[in-house]
Structures are given as C-alpha cells and as structure tokens.
Amino acid sequence: MTTTAAKYNRGNPAVKRxxxxxxxxxxxxxxxxxxxxxxxxxFEWQFAILGPRDSEFEGGIYHGRxxxxxxxxxxxxxxxxxxxxxxxxxxxxxCLSISNYxxxxxxxxxxxxxxxxxxxxxxxxxxGGALGSLDYKKExxxxxxxxxxxxxxxxxxxxxxxxIDEIHEQMLSKAxxxxxxxxxxxxxxxxxxxxxxxxxxxxxxxxxxxxSGSSSGSVNNDLPKPGSELExxxxxxxxxxxxxxxxxxxxxxxxxxxxxxxxxxxxIVAMQKPKHDRLLTLAAFGLSLAIMALVxxxxxxxxxxxxxxxSEF
Amino acid sequence: xxxxxxxxxxxxxxGDESNPNPSGGGCSDFVSVELSMGGDRYHSCCGDAxxxxxxxxxxxxxxxxxxxxLSTLAAEFQSGSPILQEKIKLLGEQYDALRRTRxxxxxxxxxxxxxxxxxxxxxxxxxxxxxxxxxxxxxxxxLQDLGYIEFTFEDFFSIFIDQLESVLQGQETxxxxxxxxxxxxxxxxxxxxxxxxxxxxxxxxxxxxxxxxPFISGLTNSTVVQFCxxxxxxxxxxxxxxxxxxxxxxxxxxxxxxxxxxxxCDAGNLSVNHHDFIPEANSSEGAAAExxxxxxLYRPGHYDILYPK
Numbered sequence: 001m002t003t004t005a006a007k008y009n010r011g012n013p014a015v016k017r018x019x020x021x022x023x024x025x026x027x028x029x030x031x032x033x034x035x036x037x038x039x040x041x042x043f044e045w046q047f048a049i050l051g052p053r054d055s056e057f058e059g060g061i062y063h064g065r066x067x068x069x070x071x072x073x074x075x076x077x078x079x080x081x082x083x084x085x086x087x088x089x090x091x092x093x094x095c096l097s098i099s100n101y102x103x104x105x106x107x108x109x110x111x112x113x114x115x116x117x118x119x120x121x122x123x124x125x126x127x128g129g130a131l132g133s134l135d136y137k138k139e140x141x142x143x144x145x146x147x148x149x150x151x152x153x154x155x156x157x158x159x160x161x162x163x164i165d166e167i168h169e170q171m172l173s174k175a176x177x178x179x180x181x182x183x184x185x186x187x188x189x190x191x192x193x194x195x196x197x198x199x200x201x202x203x204x205x206x207x208x209x210x211x212s213g214s215s216s217g218s219v220n221n222d223l224p225k226p227g228s229e230l231e232x233x234x235x236x237x238x239x240x241x242x243x244x245x246x247x248x249x250x251x252x253x254x255x256x257x258x259x260x261x262x263x264x265x266x267x268i269v270a271m272q273k274p275k276h277d278r279l280l281t282l283a284a285f286g287l288s289l290a291i292m293a294l295v296x297x298x299x300x301x302x303x304x305x306x307x308x309x310x311s312e313f
Numbered sequence: 314x315x316x317x318x319x320x321x322x323x324x325x326x327x328g329d330e331s332n333p334n335p336s337g338g339g340c341s342d343f344v345s346v347e348l349s350m351g352g353d354r355y356h357s358c359c360g361d362a363x364x365x366x367x368x369x370x371x372x373x374x375x376x377x378x379x380x381x382x383l384s385t386l387a388a389e390f391q392s393g394s395p396i397l398q399e400k401i402k403l404l405g406e407q408y409d410a411l412r413r414t415r416x417x418x419x420x421x422x423x424x425x426x427x428x429x430x431x432x433x434x435x436x437x438x439x440x441x442x443x444x445x446x447x448x449x450x451x452x453x454x455x456l457q458d459l460g461y462i463e464f465t466f467e468d469f470f471s472i473f474i475d476q477l478e479s480v481l482q483g484q485e486t487x488x489x490x491x492x493x494x495x496x497x498x499x500x501x502x503x504x505x506x507x508x509x510x511x512x513x514x515x516x517x518x519x520x521x522x523x524x525x526x527p528f529i530s531g532l533t534n535s536t537v538v539q540f541c542x543x544x545x546x547x548x549x550x551x552x553x554x555x556x557x558x559x560x561x562x563x564x565x566x567x568x569x570x571x572x573x574x575x576x577x578c579d580a581g582n583l584s585v586n587h588h589d590f591i592p593e594a595n596s597s598e599g600a601a602a603e604x605x606x607x608x609x610l611y612r613p614g615h616y617d618i619l620y621p622k
C-alpha cells in the first residue's frame with residue numbers, strides 16, 4: 001500500500017514540506033532565530049535563538065537541535081537545547097505544548113518557525129516544574145547568557161558542528177549585547193537597557209540593600225574574557241558597591257577604602273583610586289599654598305618691609 | 314527607587330511551596346492552557362453513553378472498510394434496543410449496504426472522502442470536478458486571506474487534487490475502485506486528505522464567523538478562532554453539525570446524514586431522522602440544489618457510509 005502511495009506521490013510529502021519551510025526561512029530571515037537542516041538528513045536541524053529582550057536571557061545565543069518526525073507535519077518536531085540557559089535542561093527534549101511532549105496539541109498548520117517563536121516566548125515564563133525545565137536565579141541565567149556568546153556548543157558529527165559554528169557566527173553578528181544586570185533588594189534583579197549606564201542611573205537603581213557578595217562572586221568566577229562583557233561585569237560590581245556606600249555609610253570617602261582593601265582581586269580597589277588621588281591633590285595644593293605664604297613672608301622680612309608691616313600693627 | 318528602568322516582572326524564584334500550580338511532572342498549566350484553548354472537547358469516538366449502538370472501535374478496522382450488506386448492521390443489534398432494530402429495518406427500505414470507517418475522530422472526513430471520490434469515479438462527472446476545483450481555489454484564497462502561510466496547507470490541497478484527477482478515467486494516472494480503496498486506506502494519502510478537509514472546514518468557519526458564532530458558542534465556551542484551532546484543525550477531533558455545514562458549503566457538496574439513535578416519536582410512528590446539508594450557494598441557484606449523493610450513517614459519535622438501493 002505504501003509503495004503505491006510512494007509511486008504515485010513522487011516522493012515523501014514530508015520532504016517537500018520541509019524543503020518549503022527551509023526556503024521560507026531563508027527568504028524571510030528572522031532577527032531572533034536561525035534554523036538550518038543538515039545536508040545529509042533533512043529531518044535533522046540545528047537552530048539558535050536569541051534570548052528575548054527585557055529578560056535575563058537578552059543577548060544570549062542558545063543553540064539547539066530539532067528532529068522532525070517522518071510523518072511531519074502530522075507529528076510535531078522535537079526540540080532540545082544544547083547551550084546552557086538556566087531555563088531548559090541541555091540535551092533533554094523540551095516540554096512545551098507545541099513540541100512533542102504534547103503531540104495532541106500540535107497542528108499541521110504550525111511550522112518550525114511557529115515552534116521557535118513559541119520557544120523564545122516561553123523562555124522568560126515560569127517553568128512551573130515542567131519536564132526538562134530549570135528554574136535558575138536571574139543572575140545565573142544572565143551569566144549563562146554572557147557565556148553563551150563565547151563559543152557555540154560542541155555537539156554531534158563534524159558536519160553538524162560546521163552548521164552550529166556557522167549559525168553561531170551569524171547570530172553573533174546580529175545579537176545585541178547582553179545588558180547590565182543590576183540588583184535591587186534581596187532577590188529582585190533589574191536589567192538596564194544599555195551597557196554604558198551612567199553613575200546616576202546606577203545610583204538610582206541600587207538604593208536598596210545590596211545582595212551579599214555570594215551571587216556576584218559566582219558571576220565573577222566564571223567571567224568570560226572578551227573585553228566588552230568584562231566591562232559590563234565590572235560596571236555591575238561597581239554599581240553594587242556604590243549602592244552599599246551611599247546607603248549605609250556616613251562618610252564614604254574615609255571608610256570605604258579600608259573596607260574594600262582586603263579583597264585584592266576585586267576591581268573596586270581600582271575604581272576607588274581616583275577619590276584617593278583627589279584628596280592627595282587637595283592636600284598638596286594646600287601645602288604649597290602654606291609654603292608660598294611662608295616664602296612671601298620671609299621675602300618681605302628680608303627686604304626691610306617687615307618694619308613697615310610691624311609698624312602697621 | 315520607583316523609577317528603576319523597566320524590567321519584566323521578576324518570576325517567583327525558588328518558592329516551590331508558594332507555587333499555585335504545582336503540576337507534577339507535566340507541563341505547567343500556563344503553557345498548556347496557552348495552546349490547547351477551547352478545552353471543552355467532544356467525547357471521543359464511541360466514548361458516549363450509548364455504548365451498544367456504537368460501531369466497534371479498534372485499530373483492526375481499516376480507515377475505510379469493505380462494502381457490507383445492511384443485514385450485518387441488523388445482526389449487530391440483534392439483542393439490542395428494539396427501537397434501533399426497528400430503525401435498521403426502516404433503513405433497509407432505502408439503503409442496502411454500508412461501509413464502516415475507523416472510529417478515530419476522523420471518520421466523518423474519511424467517509425466523505427471515499428464517498429465523494431467514489432461518486433466521481435462512478436459518474437465520471439467532469440463538470441462536477443471542474444466545479445469543485447474552482448471551489449478549492451476559493452478555499453485556498455480564504456486561507457491566505459485569513460493569514461495562513463501557503464506552505465502549511467498547500468501539500469494537503471495538492472494531494473486531494475491529485476486524487477480527484479486520478480479518479481477521472483483516460484489518463485496514465487487514472488485509478489479504479491480497488492486502487493481508490495487502497496489509497497483511502499493508506500495512512501499518508503488518507504491523512505493528507507483528512508487534513509485538507511480540516512483546513513477547508515476551518516477556513517469556511519472563520520470566513521463566515523458571524524454565521525457560525527452562535528452555533529459555536531452554544532457548543533463550547535470558545536471563540537470562533539479558538540474553536541477552529543482546538544476542534545477543527547487538529548487530527549482526531551470529531552466533527553459535528555458545524556463542521557458538516559462548513560465543509561458542505563465550502564465545497565458545494567450536499568450531504569445527507571441518517572441518524573441512528575434511540576430517539577423515537579411518541580406516536581409510535583417510528584422513522585429514521587435524517588438531515589440534508591445543502592450548500593448555501595447551491596440552494597439559491599435552484600437547479601443545483603440536487604439531492605445529496607453522499608449519505609452518511611450517524612450513530613452517536615461516529616459516521617459510516619450508506620449506499621442507497
């Protein structure tokens with residue numbers, strides 16, 4: 001029976017449909033995701049999505065694998081992430097209504113594109129204990145977002161790796177930078193829209209109590225090395241410290257220095273240096289003024305004008 | 314403090330105890346609700362209370378069975394309700410055979426598919442094929458206007474058109490009755506055609522949303538679009554009056570449904586209820602309001618094909 005169908009049908013209609021989807025994706029590229037089938041197997045795809053804006057995933061590049069069933073589009077594609085995100089487990093099928101953990105909800109009028117858009121939309125949602133989901137803290141997700149840009153994941157055959165690398169390069173070229181992460185209160189975290197946040201913004205955002213060093217410390221420990229991201233991280237550390245300074249210390253210029261000094265690897269020491277310098281400059285300036293006054297006084301004395309001055313008083 | 318740059322509401326972190334929807338191992342309710350909509354699903358095929366009048370369920374039955382004499386139906390109900398036995402007797406006055414379909418929620422569409430293609434094969438009505446091809450073209454346009462992306466439905470359309478063209482004789486690709494039955498039983502062809510009908514039905518319901526809205530809100534608590542997404546487009550979702558009206562109108566094909574249920578007129582004058590679905594456009598064209606050539610036998614939750622004498 002199936003042979004007759006194949007004969008009359010000039011090939012598997014699933015293949016035709018998948019080719020159509022590939023064509024459609026290429027002619028309508030999305031700024032938020034990219035997906036490509038492997039050359040040797042059109043039912044095996046690689047994709048990458050950008051972390052949704054205004055979330056702790058923003059700027060992150062998350063790679064994954066799509067497997068299309070042989071009776072696609074009657075059965076849903078299955079998705080798994082290969083990049084750690086703190087939202088979905090790595091190399092585990094993702095549990096979304098649209099993916100194949102819930103085949104009864106899938107409809108043939110949906111496509112890989114629909115599913116990817118849904119996947120992006122689900123990232124910032126509460127996982128609520130769904131299979132294959134993770135509920136990491138915002139800071140950790142944000143650190144993973146930064147890390148995700150460093151290098152694509154290593155997975156599968158060399159041909160697959162080539163596709164992954166190609167996708168990563170393209171995504172990196174259009175991905176916005178990971179925004180700053182600021183902490184406000186014990187467990188609320190906010191993101192700043194741009195990476196060049198001014199001191200004013202930083203001060204405003206961090207008036208509450210700063211979190212203890214533990215989470216920021218862990219962020220620091222697996223810092224990626226690329227320049228721009230390092231800068232961002234430094235800004236955050238700085239912003240947190242300033243929050244502490246403003247809020248809890250009466251005389252920051254005097255007390256903050258000894259307090260921060262015992263942590264030599266902390267960039268704060270360097271950031272505080274200008275203040276110290278300014279004090280010294282002031283002192284030097286004052287001293288030179290005093291010396292000048294003394295010199296002038298002596299000069300006048302030598303020239304006999306002392307008597308004039310003295311006579312005046 | 315208040316003018317912190319806008320950020321999405323932070324999700325509750327870690328607080329499992331305070332989570333209002335602890336949905337064990339499955340997907341979170343939030344996610345499921347998002348996409349399943351409707352919720353108010355029909356009873357599955359043969360899941361109804363009237364168990365004894367249901368067609369035998371099971372994977373053993375092909376999508377579309379062989380033609381059987383109506384007496385097999387009578388035999389099935391030998392020890393059943395007297396009303397049903399009487400009704401089957403009455404059916405026997407007009408009909409002599411039936412063809413069973415698998416009770417998988419797609420039985421209406423598979424019955425319609427086989428019945429319609431068999432009709433074209435027997436009558437070789439080229440004018441009818443021309444007519445329905447035009448209608449199919451309109452359905453395609455409807456879906457495009459509704460925002461459906463062409464590649465998501467075009468394969469289903471082209472496979473039905475292939476079947477339509479191959480039942481017309483005189484071409485290399487022409488097929489006979491055995492091949493038609495074989496194709497209807499082939500999962501690929503059969504499912505693609507079912508999906509074609511589902512798209513056509515969904516498109517018609519959405520195109521005439523105001524017309525269908527009262528029917529739908531009576532059936533479920535959902536909007537027209539939700540209804541189509543939850544109860545028309547997914548495979549295996551059963552069909553009701555609304556679906557039959559829409560498909561019949563969209564393709565311009567009249568359908569008769571004979572109702573084999575336990576309802577009876579008190580007067581003792583028992584009759585088998587039937588309903589003719591006459592397409593909208595046809596009824597105004599007068600002459601085209603032909604007698605339905607597709608007759609389906611309905612038992613609660615299931616459709617089979619009936620053959621008149």
